[in-house]
């Protein structure tokens with residue numbers, strides 16, 4: 291399993307270019323090369339720390355939970371002397387599962403709640419338009435009397 295590969299800090303330090311950028315964050319070794327351009331905080335800040343332990347910088351920014359789970363996506367191993375909790379990886383996997391399930395639940399067509407909602411969405415504008423024309427008709431008839 292990729293998560294189990296152990297690297298030393300000097301091995302990580304060899305991957306510090308734009309084309310090959312590794313980081314250590316909280317004992318995890320990450321290959322973030324493909325994410326450099328997408329990083330909302332810009333690639334420059336990352337490149338300055340490439341090949342290094344960026345745990346403190348990562349922490350100091352106050353990255354969101356989403357950013358923290360992204361770390362797992364880019365993990366290629368762990369730093370020598372560190373143990374990282376495997377349940378984090380499980381959590382990430384179950385997060386992905388939950389997302390998938392959530393999505394399929396969302397597109398489920400025969401959910402009674404969704405049918406009801408669709409009916410209201412259809413009926414309400416029809417009712418409003420109907421009332422408008424009924425009113426127009428009634429006032430037109432009244433003015434011809």
Ligand code: HEM
Nearest residue numbers: 313322330331335344347348351352353354356357360361
């Ligand atoms: C290497 C793994 C990293 C990942 C996966 C990552 C991911 C992200 C993500 C998803 C955001 C958007 C905001 C959020 O969700 O918190 C963000 C923002 C940011 N990150 Fe990172 N980041 C990493 C490392 C770093 C490092 C080492 C620094 C420190 C220099 C840094 C500096 C910033 C800054 C300055 C922002 C912008 C914050 C803002 O505009 O409010 N990031 N990062």
